[in-house]
Amino acid sequence: MNNRRLNMFAAWVILVCCLCALVYMVSHDLNNNNDGKASAGDVTGQPTALVVVDSTADVVAYYPQFSRIDLVCDTMPNQGDAMVIFCAEAAFTHELLEAFAHSNIDGDHVSGGSRYVGAQCKDNSGAFISWGNHWEFIQGDYSAALDQAAAKGGMGFGQASIIHQGKRVERLWRSGVNQYRALCEKEGQLCIVDSREAVEYAQFVDQLEGYGVTEALYLDMGAGWNHSWWRDVDDSVHEIHPCLDKSRYCTNWITFYR
Numbered sequence: 001m002n003n004r005r006l007n008m009f010a011a012w013v014i015l016v017c018c019l020c021a022l023v024y025m026v027s028h029d030l031n032n033n034n035d036g037k038a039s040a041g042d043v044t045g046q047p048t049a050l051v052v053v054d055s056t057a058d059v060v061a062y063y064p065q066f067s068r069i070d071l072v073c074d075t076m077p078n079q080g081d082a083m084v085i086f087c088a089e090a091a092f093t094h095e096l097l098e099a100f101a102h103s104n105i106d107g108d109h110v111s112g113g114s115r116y117v118g119a120q121c122k123d124n125s126g127a128f129i130s131w132g133n134h135w136e137f138i139q140g141d142y143s144a145a146l147d148q149a150a151a152k153g154g155m156g157f158g159q160a161s162i163i164h165q166g167k168r169v170e171r172l173w174r175s176g177v178n179q180y181r182a183l184c185e186k187e188g189q190l191c192i193v194d195s196r197e198a199v200e201y202a203q204f205v206d207q208l209e210g211y212g213v214t215e216a217l218y219l220d221m222g223a224g225w226n227h228s229w230w231r232d233v234d235d236s237v238h239e240i241h242p243c244l245d246k247s248r249y250c251t252n253w254i255t256f257y258r
Contacts, residue, residue, distance in 0.1 A: 048233060049065060049232070049233055050064070050065055050085040050230075050231050050232060050233050050258055051063065051064050051065065051085055051086055051230040051231065051232065051256075052065065054191075055196070056196075056210075056211060057196070058195065058196055058207040058210065058211070059193050059194060059195055059196055059207050059208075059211050060193070060194045060196055061184075061186075061191045061192070061193045061194075061211065062086060062191060062192045062193075062194075062230055063189055063190070063191045064085050064086040064190070064192075064230070064256035065085070065258070066085065066086075066190075066256040066257055066258065067133070067257055067258060068130075068132065068133075068256075068257050069130045069135070069154075069155060069254065069255065069256055069257070070111065070112060070154075070155045070255050070257070071090060071091075071109055071110065071111040071112075071155040071156070071157050071252055071253070071254060071255070072087065072111065072252065072253045072255045073100070073102065073105065073109075073111045073116075073251060073252045073253075074100040074251070075100075076227075076247075076250065076253055077253060077255050079229060079231075079237045082231075082235060082258075083257050083258055084231065084255055084256070084257060084258075085230060085231045085256050085257065085258050086192070086228075086229075086230040086231070086255070086256040087228060087229065087253040087254065087255040087256070088181065088192060088219055088228035088240075088253060088254055089219060089220040089221070089225045089226070089227070089228065089250050089252065089253055089254075090157050090159070090183075090219055090220065090252050090253060090254040091105050091106050091107055091109060091118070091124075091157040091158060091159055091220065091251075091252050092105075092106035092107075092121060092123070092124075092159070092220050093105065093106070093220065093225070093249060093250060093251045093252075094106050094118075094119035094121070096246075096249045097249070098248075100251060102116035102117065102118060103116075103117060103118060103119060104118075104119060104251055105118040105119065105157075105251050105252050106118055106119050106120075106121035106123075106124060106158070107119070107120075107121050107124040107127075107157065107158030107159075108143065108146055108158065109146070109155075109156060109157040109158065109252065110129070110146050110149045110150045110154060110155050110156040110157070111155060111252070112153075112155070113150055113152075113153035113154060113155075114150060115146055115147065115149075115150040118158075121158065123159075123160045123173055123174075124158035124159060124160065125139065125140070125160055125161040125169065125173065126138055126139045126140070126142065126158070126159060126160065126161030126164065126169075126217055127142035127145060127146070127156055127157060127158045127159065127217070128156060128157060128159070128183055128217050128254075129142075129145050129146065129148065129149040129154060129155065129156035130149070130154050130155055130156070131149055131152035131153055131154025131155070132152070132154070134152075134154075135185075135190060137161075137164060137185065137215040137217060139161045139164040139169065142156070142158060155254075157252065157254070159183075159217045159218045159219065159220075160173045160174070160217070160218040161216075161217055161218075162182055162205055162208065162216035162217065162218055163184075163205070163208060163209065163213060163214065163215060163216035164215060164216075165214065165215070166214045168205055168209060172201060172202055172205060173218075174201050175200065175201050175202070176200070176201060177198050177199065177200055178198055178199075178201070178221060178222065179194065179195050179197065179198045179199075179221065179226065180194070180195045180199070180201060180204040180218075180221060181193065181194045181195070181218075181219045181221050181226070182204075182208060182213075182216040182217060182218055182219060183216070183217045183218075183219055183254065184208065184211075184213040184215060184216045184217075185213060185214055185215035185216075186211065186212055186213045186214065187212070191213075192219070193208060193211060193213065193216070194240070195207060219254070220250075223244055223246065224243075224244040224245070224246035224247040224249065224250065225246075225247070225250055226240070226241040227239070227240075227241050227242060227243045227244065227247045227250070228240045228241060228253075231258075
């Protein structure tokens, strides 16, 4: 009887150990599938979103789940290009010209790994550069950063810095009521954040801080320039603002690829 009880006890111990091992393996796999980014896939690794959309009472944020970024110049990315998942106007356009010229984009910039000379712009207090899965927000002089982006075959452009390293950039570079937009970083993820309504610029900066972004760089807006779009996992395209006649004057777009 004692041996029989010992054998039963040993069997129960082995069974409990096997169950514990199984629970650990399942938990480990789930954790490996959750990298802390905005939810873009399920536990099987299948994508559930190309662009994750988040919203609050004040802002709408778009998180492209991208493999690379470029600054597309001259012609807006075609909605029929299934590789493009999000695009929006980036740097300022200097003048309303019928013909495209890189010199009509405010500030030097990098597109497709090539650096171009743009128009001078006193409002460009910062920049954004990227290559591969790397990106940086720069405040102040960004010429060397553009050289680096070009050498890496990447992209970059100058714009007005709003928040850098978690602190708002004073003095605020503009005023007035508008529906504003910024390229941001929040919790290690890139996102494009729009004000839900037309607000004072200072209020938009407050909204960005309230949303918790640590980096924010202005993106060109206004009627026509705010025309932008994103793609969902079913390949349907969603326009954020309509294309207007003056949209033909737009010169450059930050573009995210799947």
